[in-house]
Amino acid sequence: MKVLVFLELDEENIRKSSLEAVSYAANFASQVTALVFGSTSLEGLNSIGIAGANKVLQVTNDRFKQPNIMAFSSAIAEVVALENAETLVLAKSSTGDSVAARVSIKLGASLVSNVTEVPDVSEGFKVKRSIYTGKAFAITELSASLKILSIRKNTVPIKTDGATPEIVIFTPQMDEADFVVKVLSSEKITGQILLPEADIVVSGGRGLKGPENWGMIEDLAKALSAATGCSKPVSDMDWRPHHEHVGQTGIKVSPSLYVAVGISGAIQHLAGVNSSKYILVINKDPEAPFFKAADYGIVGDAFDVVPKLTAAINAAKV
Amino acid sequence: MKILVCITHVPDTTSKISFIEQNTKFDQNGVQFIIGPYDDYALARAVELKEQLGGTITALNVGTSETEPTIRKALAIGADDAIRIDAEPTDAFFVANQIAHIARTNAYDLILMGRESIDFNGGQVHGMVGALLGMPSISPVMTLDIDGNIAKISREIEGGKELLEVALPFVAGCQEPIAEWKIPNMRGIMSARSKPLVIVAPFSDLVRTTVNHFELPPAKSGIKMIDAEHIGELVDLLRNEAKVL
Numbered sequence: 001m002k003v004l005v006f007l008e009l010d011e012e013n014i015r016k017s018s019l020e021a022v023s024y025a026a027n028f029a030s031q032v033t034a035l036v037f038g039s040t041s042l043e044g045l046n047s048i049g050i051a052g053a054n055k056v057l058q059v060t061n062d063r064f065k066q067p068n069i070m071a072f073s074s075a076i077a078e079v080v081a082l083e084n085a086e087t088l089v090l091a092k093s094s095t096g097d098s099v100a101a102r103v104s105i106k107l108g109a110s111l112v113s114n115v116t117e118v119p120d121v122s123e124g125f126k127v128k129r130s131i132y133t134g135k136a137f138a139i140t141e142l143s144a145s146l147k148i149l150s151i152r153k154n155t156v157p158i159k160t161d162g163a164t165p166e167i168v169i170f171t172p173q174m175d176e177a178d179f180v181v182k183v184l185s186s187e188k189i190t191g192q193i194l195l196p197e198a199d200i201v202v203s204g205g206r207g208l209k210g211p212e213n214w215g216m217i218e219d220l221a222k223a224l225s226a227a228t229g230c231s232k233p234v235s236d237m238d239w240r241p242h243h244e245h246v247g248q249t250g251i252k253v254s255p256s257l258y259v260a261v262g263i264s265g266a267i268q269h270l271a272g273v274n275s276s277k278y279i280l281v282i283n284k285d286p287e288a289p290f291f292k293a294a295d296y297g298i299v300g301d302a303f304d305v306v307p308k309l310t311a312a313i314n315a316a317k318v
Numbered sequence: 319m320k321i322l323v324c325i326t327h328v329p330d331t332t333s334k335i336s337f338i339e340q341n342t343k344f345d346q347n348g349v350q351f352i353i354g355p356y357d358d359y360a361l362a363r364a365v366e367l368k369e370q371l372g373g374t375i376t377a378l379n380v381g382t383s384e385t386e387p388t389i390r391k392a393l394a395i396g397a398d399d400a401i402r403i404d405a406e407p408t409d410a411f412f413v414a415n416q417i418a419h420i421a422r423t424n425a426y427d428l429i430l431m432g433r434e435s436i437d438f439n440g441g442q443v444h445g446m447v448g449a450l451l452g453m454p455s456i457s458p459v460m461t462l463d464i465d466g467n468i469a470k471i472s473r474e475i476e477g478g479k480e481l482l483e484v485a486l487p488f489v490a491g492c493q494e495p496i497a498e499w500k501i502p503n504m505r506g507i508m509s510a511r512s513k514p515l516v517i518v519a520p521f522s523d524l525v526r527t528t529v530n531h532f533e534l535p536p537a538k539s540g541i542k543m544i545d546a547e548h549i550g551e552l553v554d555l556l557r558n559e560a561k562v563l
Contacts, residue, residue: 010476067475069445070454092441094475097434098457098491101445104411110526111410113440126530131438135335137533138438144526181454181484184470188478196476200562224562242460242495243477248331248436249355249494257562267332274535278560280552281541291541296555300546312549313556316563 003029004085005053006076007036008067008093011190014044016158016197017091019051021151023159025089026052027118033057033083035170037064037072049165051158057170064172066183067095073102075172080107080146092150093196100150110142113150133248133271152275153196154254195244198227200257201276203246205231205269207262207283207302211239216306217261223313229253231263247272262302265290282306319373319464320424321364324417324431324443325392326354326407327385331436337532344437344532353388355499356432358395360490362497363462364430365396371464374398376424380407380416386515393510394502400513405520409527410438412520414446419521421451426487428469433458433491444491454484457491 003025007018014036025032034053036045039060048056057079064071076099080088088103090096092113104111116137117128125142130152195201202221204214214228221228228244235245246253248268254275261282263269270293273279281294284301291297298305329335330350338345353361364375377397379385382404389400403416421429429451434441441457448455460479461472464486471482474493502510544552557563 015476067480069456073449094458094473097441098445098448098455101410101414101442102449102455104442104526105414105446105449108526111440111442112527113442128533131532132329132335133436133439135535136337137535139530139533141528141530142526143528177452181456181482181488184481184483186475186478186480188475192477194477243474243479257556257560271331278562280556293538294541295538295560296552297541297543298546298549298552299543305546305549308546308549309552312553313563316553316557 001029001087002031002033002083002085003087003089004076004080004083005032005034006088006090006096006099007034007048008091008095009036009038009040010194012040012044014040014047015091017093017153019047019158020153020156021089021091022048022051022053024118024151024156026159026162029087033085035059035076035079045167046164050160050162052162053165055166055168057168059170059172061171063174063179066186068179068181069095069098069102070178070181071174072099073106074175074178076103077106078172079170086146088146088148090150092152096150100148104148107146108144109146109148110144111148111150112140112142114152115149116152116155119149130275133252134275135271152254154199154256193225193227195227195229195246196251196253198253199255200224200226200259201229201246201253201255202226202259202261203229203231203263204234204261205263206233214240216310220259220306220310223310224257226259231269260290261306263290264288265293319367319371319428320426321367321373321375321428321430322378322421322424322426323357323361323364323375323392323397324378324429325357325361325388326432326435326437327351327379327381327388328354328435328437331355336534341531341533351388353391354432354435356434356436356493358499359494359496360430360432360492361392361395361397362500363492365500366497367464368396376401378417378420379403380405380413382406389515390510391502393513393515394506395500396506398513400515402515402517403520404517409525410440410442410446411526412524414443414450415522415524416520417443417447418450421447428486429489430492433493441491444489448489451489453488455489455491456482456484458493459490460493460496462490462492462496
């Protein structure tokens with residue numbers, strides 16, 4: 001089966017979740033072609049091959065430098081036809097969601113989001129997807145001949161045994177109607193691990209008492225090479241930016257380890273983290289509901305426990 | 319300004335999720351249904367835009383008669399009228415097709431909905447509706463301001479946001495902090511009873527995905543409590559069991 005993978009960049013690097021999508025595709029495809037918009041280093045291009053792609057199509061035209069949902073969708077539809085791809089795979093993301101939906105209409109494809117396992121093609125084409133914000137799964141059948149799968153982050157290990165890919169510069173056809181949304185500016189954190197991509201997340205809640213106490217969360221995150229997150233009240237009070245809010249109406253994460261400090265564990269917060277492999281809860285209230293959803297728990301004052309844990313992890317790494 | 323707000327009828331965020339009939343059907347027993355929280359943000363922003371700019375708000379839901387209390391709530395919050403497409407919302411393509419059909423005959427300036435439903439979490443319908451109508455679709459939208467024919471939007475991206483400008487009409491998938499949720503007041507609740515709610519047969523029955531069955535995640539094996547004075551035990555677990563160190 002020929003599979004096309006749509007990749008996203010973080011600055012000049014291929015996003016981790018996009019490499020996961022490449023490896024996901026390589027698990028069942030006979031030929032994996034990856035499509036990337038924007039300039040990336042040779043190392044970045046090679047990482048796509050190592051993750052499992054045979055071929056990389058790179059769009060270097062300046063008009064595709066910034067994420068453009070409509071133009072990306074048209075270009076992807078063009079490449080699907082050119083490459084005779086039978087399946088399109090991409091990482092679920094703020095841009096990926098819209099791109100997948102638009103391509104599905106353009107090409108009459110079946111689309112499933114939040115896919116967590118390789119397709120079962122023994123009878124028809126079925127995938128497992130996460131629903132009810134991680135509280136259940138739906139085994140879903142795709143009926144159209146072209147399939148689009150949007151993969152949940154952190155569900156597929158990135159392969160390390162691929163080869164150097166063939167790299168081809170591709171210039172899509174351009175339709176001015178696809179360039180009507182103007183990007184005036186964008187602001188993005190740099191040099192930090194992105195929360196939705198992170199393998200480990202350390203989150204703080206109201207138990208930290210104020211934004212001035214976030215240093216210890218950042219120190220623990222640094223020791224674990226983790227991203228930082230927070231609960232909804234914390235972002236509502238502007239202690240932390242909205243893009244760190246983890247929960248039902250915020251970012252949903254599925255890391256290997258989620259550390260919750262001073263978060264009671266309201267069901268809306270749990271909805272954002274219940275796909276985590278392991279959960280560690282640190283809370284001074286032994287009755288905090290979060291303990292019921294956790295794998296590891298420490299009852300204690302965050303101001304005492306967190307610095308001790310950070311020191312112990314740093315010591316263990318030496 | 320003619321605004322269409324598409325709303326989902328979904329289990330309350332605190333609902334216990336379980337299935338019946340050999341895991342082929344959601345168990346509604348004891349479950350409270352609400353307007354999707356993201357759709358509720360879209361509706362709240364529509365009400366604010368109407369206050370500022372004038373116009374009308376139509377609420378649209380694809381659902382069986384069971385969803386009518388949810389639609390009446392949208393009318394109580396501030397929609398002027400409502401349309402219910404009388405069908406189970408089987409997949410995103412089916413729902414998008416119904417919305418696009420209504421929009422083709424009604425020329426809305428703005429089509430708002432949540433970034434995703436909280437039952438199936440697909441986040442697909444806004445993009446599909448945009449593509450079906452040949453309009454831009456923008457999601458997840460954090461702020462939305464309109465000046466004449468031009469909208470300024472901030473859209474969340476991984477680790478930040480971007481500021482966009484686009485001419486009406488377009489489709490937006492909304493999320494916080496676009497507006498504060500509005501709680502219907504007594505006057506709203508009373509007037510909602512007499513606002514028009516039109517029931518329409520589905521325009522097409524095409525679907526492209528079918529749920530074969532549902533599964534629940536395996537139960538957690540139970541928590542290991544660690545004494546704060548023996549933090550080394552936790553470090554051992556993180557290294558040897560969770561394998562994150």
